Amino acid sequence: MAPNRRPSKSKYTADRGTPGAFEGETVTRRRFMTGTAHGAGALATMGFTLPALAFAIGPIFKNQSLGWQTIGTPDMFPDNNYIPAVMVIAPGVGEAGKSTVYVRRRNPAIDTQPPSEFNRWVAVTSRCSHLGCSVRWIPSAERFICPCHGSVFDLEGVRVAGPAPRPLDRFFTRLHDGFVQVGRRYSVNSELRAFSPRDPGEPLDGIGQYLYPSRPSVRI
């Protein structure tokens, strides 16, 4: 190279003039070889990391439903008091996967939502909307009370005291072959408007429904 010649500006042609390089080639073979080796290595690494990662986060995107579960006959449930029933919310974990659901018949004097095939009974979860402890229905007080942090909910499951951010979740109900069945869970905001189920601790009023989006695994 002539001593006065300006150095090549592009790093892609920096290898020009090395022994064996063709005149005028834009990407030298050395650079091509390096790039190919790095690219092949990256491809091979992605070949096992991406499937493993997808394997780990796959359940987030899989919609999981347990279908309808029979909990009793229509005459078991009055319209002014909740009757506890047991349902499975998580399969395969034995007793730990069972949960209490509080059920009463729909009472037009209290329940102002339009009647439909799926709300002839009001099924309220026993899972506190604060952090997931088990609430208990106290008939004499007509209140659900959570033992963990003292949230209190009224007959409709709407919060009247405590740290809970939204009313108690509900389940779809239906009459099937003469039996009352409960289906999927849904969450409600303080006006009892239905949303896809949220986890405990996630508010639904105002900006809450956007800060805590519904998840594909339980979206209705």
Add this chain to the structure above:
Amino acid sequence: MPKLPAPPIPPQFLPQPPRPGTQRGRPRTPLEKGAEAGKSAVDWIDERTSLSGGVRWMLFRKVPKGTNWYYTLGSATLFAFLSQAVTGVFLAMYYRPETTGGAYESVRYINNDVFLGQLVQGMHKWGSSVMVVLVFLHMGRTFFFGAYKYPRELNWVIGVVLLILTMTMAFTGYLLPFDQQSYWATIVGVNINGTGPLIGPYLSDFLRGGPEFTATTLSRFYAIHMLLVPGAIAAMIGAHLYLVAKLGTTAPPWQRAAVDTPELVEEKV
């Protein structure tokens, strides 16, 4: 290359020259033969790896004046981690991550029937609290002594990552006995994770392996607890220790360097 400092070997262990007048070809005692064998084994490895320089660089460092007992908190945390690692490996020999009674039963079996099982499980259980406490004490020492400042900021960052990993270990390990307490604590803990805006709900689904707490959750927590996070902690501790050896430790803030301060004199104009 600068000469590495010689290890501070006590004089009685240094090789002694033969006394004047003694026979050079004296038969060696079995103790001397044993010492020779050990030395030649270490030499054999060192000749092929040159490890001794690194070991000396790591272990025989100069520490500043004023170094005190608070500087042992990091080593104490490391020791707690090693204790957790060893007891955890042996607990894994008996533990079964089954939600339908197997997990609880295996922990009950470890505690009641296995020889020294109660001790090993107890060390692991209480050791986890000890480790969390030591991490915070070590962090407090670093903070109050100003040891996080330049050029040690990166070591502080690595330390914070280690703190998060330690908390992850404590959280995932809490579920494994699978009794009422750990079950409900994990439900509440995962729901607290879910209260993070925007990604919280997805994080909950990831932790549970689905919308509800199932058998997948337990095996997932077990894998995170005994494979994923311990590996990450070990790697991070390696980086942490490398930086400690590389940058050295700081003197306590009350320690002043001995400098000759020129006496102040009134300036005559």
